[in-house]
Amino acid sequence: MMSQGHYSASIFLDMYSLDTPLQINEDIDRQFLKLHEKLMFMADEALKNAEEDKILNEETKNDILENERKRIARELHDSVSQQLFAASMMLSAVNQQVEDIPESLANQLKMVEETINASQTEMRALLLHLRPVQLDGKSLKQGIENLLKELTSKIDVEIHYEIEKTTMPIIMEDHFFRIVQELLSNVLRHAKAKVLEVYLTQNKNMIQLRVNDDGVGFNVNDQKSGSYGLHNIKERIEGMGGSVNVVSLPDFGTRIEINVPLILGE
Template sequence: MNIIQRQIGWGMLVAFFVFVLLVVSFTISFPSVRLVDLWERNLMDIPFILFVPSVSLAIGLLFGVFSGFYWKKQFQSIDQVLHDVEEGRTFQINETGSFDEIKTAFERIRKIQKQITEQAMLSQKLANEKAEDQENRIQEIISQERNRLARELHDSVSQQLFAASMLMSAINETKAPADERETKQLRMVESMIHQSQLEMRALLLHLRPVALKGKTLQEGIEELLVELSQKVTMEINWKVEAFPLDKGVEDHLFRIIQESLSNTLRHSKANELEVLLINRDGFIILRVVDDGIGFDVEESKAGSYGMQNMYERAVEIGGTLKIVSVKNKGTRLEVKVPILKIKDEAND
């Protein structure tokens, strides 16, 4: 039963009480009038005995309908405001009710909205500080370790590949003409060694410290996708808009997209991948869509460290992360983060 039907029911109850009140009042005022006389007396060409219940019913019905629509409008206003707060939208609430209880409810919603906004701003500020502190502490360690691995690979595997390449080149140049099949195989071995050298050089470049520091999120994403598109057969399309972001938000979004792309490459078996980063209606929207085999989101959420990490990173910057996946249709990941201006406290 909706609010209008419920209020009409209350209106019928009001009509009954109005009818009883009119009958009692008439009986007290005119005790000598007989019941048969009420059929003979007319009001507005309607017998008095029918006019009274008709008026009572009309009053009750009008009361129920108008009060029902009034309360429906009030509850719809509250529901819409709560929905906007749930979605993270920040705005001034202008709706007010004519009852103190309604005004109190809206005032409490204002306070809740303010608290949520302050918590999101604080989360982003803490994320900024945490990201900067962690990057300062671990960047040097990562750089040293990558340089060590790159140096060891260069001094061992890379040098051996170079020697093998030189040896095969010398063999092919000095070897007397022989079987065409044998010559083709030797050329193929030389080509494979050369290709391995190229892969090793790419690996050595990849091992060098790569961080978002010094680059914007947009530059980091484009560089990552360009590099990825050169190494995989998957068709990759992207749309990345340029807009300023706080360091902590950039770092978390970059880690989320790295984890998402890693999962796509390892598990999706997709042929196409689309990446979107835009700023719309006060929200940062990051979307990654593939046409892969899909998976069970709820089952994977419980046992996947990577997915849990993405959810936590989104929450830390006051955002939300939603994943929709359909078997044999693909997967869609979307992160929405409200853009909030963090004011520095003068007394810090």
């Protein structure tokens, strides 16, 4: 029984009773019980260590992922983003100074400048997506407003927003913050919008988030064109018992409305 790991078998429990006859002799029985206790202790410690390792591995994995996101974002911002900005400034200066050049060359220079500008927009969207998910002590209102103010200073899009102070569990705030990040990233990368509107309101026990843009839009029935992160967003919202409504028309823009019921304890 011991060799097979059945440490809780009745034969061992009986040996601890003073009324149980000796199995072999007093010395051997005593050593046998010590060995049994040691194996029981080791088995218990192994189980505890396995559980601790599992918890530690999850925490470590999350820490590694978060640190890697920060590292990639920092490197992209400090290298690629800065280089794109420098290239854009130099090319803009060249286009303003060069005169009497063939039209074909002028068109090529303009295309290069547009490509660099598009790459800068893509980079900003990527950096936005790589931002930390957590609010780090800020309220949801503060987090979203800071995000929108930062974008206003960096992109050529007219941004209107009204963010109300909301009352919800911290984990829900983190989910909403991540959803706003993903929606803004989608607008930057795909919409080609000139105007962006973001509204967050709380009506009694309902949280509503609306994001509107006047961009190129897409066919909502086309799963490929409408899958710009919306699948992940819908999963997040459905996990909170909410709903996502998407209205979009090609060349007329997109409206995304998210409603989540808020259940607070008394």
